[in-house]
Amino acid sequence: MTQIYDYLMVGAGPAGMAAAIEASHAGLKVLVLDQAATAGGQIYRNVSHASAAQQQVLGPDYGLGKPLLKAFMAAPCDYQPLAQVWNIEPHAQGFTVAALIDGRSVSFVASDLLIVNGAMERPMAVAGWEKPGVMTAGAGQILLKASALLPKQVVLAGSGPLLLLLAHQYRAAGVTITALLDTTPRSNYWRAMPWLLAGLSMPKQLFKGVWLSLVQRIRVPYFSNVTDINIVGNAEVKAVRFMVAGKEYEVPTNLVLLHQGIVAQTQMAQTLACKQEWSDAKQCWQTQVAEAGQTSVPGVQVAGDAGAIGGAQLAQLEGRLAAMARVKQSCTHSSWARKMAYLALSWRIRQLHWARGLVDRLYQPAPWLSTPTGTTVVCRCEQISAAEITDIAKAGCAGVNQLKAFSRAGMGPCQGRQCGLNLGYLVAQAQGRPMAQVEPLSVRPPLSPINLGQLAQAIDL
Numbered sequence: 001m002t003q004i005y006d007y008l009m010v011g012a013g014p015a016g017m018a019a020a021i022e023a024s025h026a027g028l029k030v031l032v033l034d035q036a037a038t039a040g041g042q043i044y045r046n047v048s049h050a051s052a053a054q055q056q057v058l059g060p061d062y063g064l065g066k067p068l069l070k071a072f073m074a075a076p077c078d079y080q081p082l083a084q085v086w087n088i089e090p091h092a093q094g095f096t097v098a099a100l101i102d103g104r105s106v107s108f109v110a111s112d113l114l115i116v117n118g119a120m121e122r123p124m125a126v127a128g129w130e131k132p133g134v135m136t137a138g139a140g141q142i143l144l145k146a147s148a149l150l151p152k153q154v155v156l157a158g159s160g161p162l163l164l165l166l167a168h169q170y171r172a173a174g175v176t177i178t179a180l181l182d183t184t185p186r187s188n189y190w191r192a193m194p195w196l197l198a199g200l201s202m203p204k205q206l207f208k209g210v211w212l213s214l215v216q217r218i219r220v221p222y223f224s225n226v227t228d229i230n231i232v233g234n235a236e237v238k239a240v241r242f243m244v245a246g247k248e249y250e251v252p253t254n255l256v257l258l259h260q261g262i263v264a265q266t267q268m269a270q271t272l273a274c275k276q277e278w279s280d281a282k283q284c285w286q287t288q289v290a291e292a293g294q295t296s297v298p299g300v301q302v303a304g305d306a307g308a309i310g311g312a313q314l315a316q317l318e319g320r321l322a323a324m325a326r327v328k329q330s331c332t333h334s335s336w337a338r339k340m341a342y343l344a345l346s347w348r349i350r351q352l353h354w355a356r357g358l359v360d361r362l363y364q365p366a367p368w369l370s371t372p373t374g375t376t377v378v379c380r381c382e383q384i385s386a387a388e389i390t391d392i393a394k395a396g397c398a399g400v401n402q403l404k405a406f407s408r409a410g411m412g413p414c415q416g417r418q419c420g421l422n423l424g425y426l427v428a429q430a431q432g433r434p435m436a437q438v439e440p441l442s443v444r445p446p447l448s449p450i451n452l453g454q455l456a457q458a459i460d461l
């Protein structure tokens, strides 16, 4: 007989682990699914197995995940690693969650869901980004955290805290950074200024950010206000060309790591028809949530970076709050101490979101990156250029979903995760509409590729 969980979490990052600890100790039957081999999420990836040398290079914040991980592993919940969720749908008793485990699809049933699958890097569609030898900074960091793999030399390009952090970690590991191309527009510094007070409410993080930014400017060949990045080479990358204040530069390299911030992964919530909203501050779609991560669909909560990007500390608090709210539903009585703890937690979460306002404004993507032009490939799966997309948008397509039907952009294996935002920006620009009025790409299962053999061996637990 199928066993039914009270509460199922997709994701064992800080948000998922904190929620599982809270809910399982309160007596709920909890299951956590995560596609990674070990719990920890993006920030604490592989922290339980990383060597001393890896930990030294990754810095003290990496080690902060250990107590949380220990508490999670000791919690009375079921945890299934290496489980990639590819579909979620409503079920008579809640929801069915299908995950690829050991090469076959396994389905689980739960009455309530917490989507805590985190963020992905904002795609950076520059000329040549589809070439071998181009990856994201996050991918470079995953290789370092999971497998202690390092390049000999690299060019880092883009904007945002993770790029600066990786530069710092690479330098500590002895990697040659041939150049760091910072695409943060000067105007962003002015835009962020009114949020300085918010940033000052988290002085440790602010100081770390400023220090990371200054140290790279001194220690590596650093170019600021970079535009028009063009990655050149045929079978392999040979160099990066770019402009600074009207002057063209070329730097030889065989590896370029791109990064321009991270955006919430909304696809899972979208398959369940949870309402989405455009965030002007974060320049991405987000799942609309009320108190404690409750979405527009009863029984579905979203927390952590999957809801709104806020960092590990906020993710952990949001996961815990979401679980407290779910536990409250099952209890007829809630003690005063619990009520006070709930209120204190919601207050702290609001404060941290406000403090995040500085980072959000400072690292908004440069307009030339949001709306690429000419032959720059926007949809890598289907090889559709910016010019083709702009032509269709100018011809009057109703939105990105009609554009997808006309051009196949967003129809490939990545299901539009890599091009969806750029498609929206290009439609908005061509039609003079604000992004909030251009709908997000609609999502259909599978959320990640699954083959027929795996589907044929599907089992229900």
Ligand SMILES: Cc1cc2nc3c(=O)[nH]c(=O)nc-3n(C[C@H](O)[C@H](O)[C@H](O)COP(=O)(O)OP(=O)(O)OC[C@H]3O[C@@H](n4cnc5c(N)ncnc54)[C@H](O)[C@@H]3O)c2cc1C
Binding pocket: 010, 011, 012, 013, 014, 015, 016, 033, 034, 035, 036, 040, 041, 042, 043, 044, 083, 084, 085, 086, 116, 117, 118, 119, 120, 121, 138, 139, 141, 162, 165, 262, 303, 304, 305, 306, 310, 311, 312, 313, 315, 316, 447, 448
């Ligand atoms: C590539 C990358 C690297 C980062 N590195 C750092 C860093 O070094 N320092 C830092 O301060 N912040 C980093 N961040 C930011 C970081 O995401 C947050 O600070 C924090 O980890 C958010 O916690 P979370 O629990 O919300 O999500 P995450 O930590 O992202 O956890 C989400 C979990 O969901 C799982 N998941 C996702 N999709 C599926 C699926 N379909 N099926 C099953 N499981 C799934 C993932 O494997 C992951 O374990 C990084 C972000 C990214 C995208």
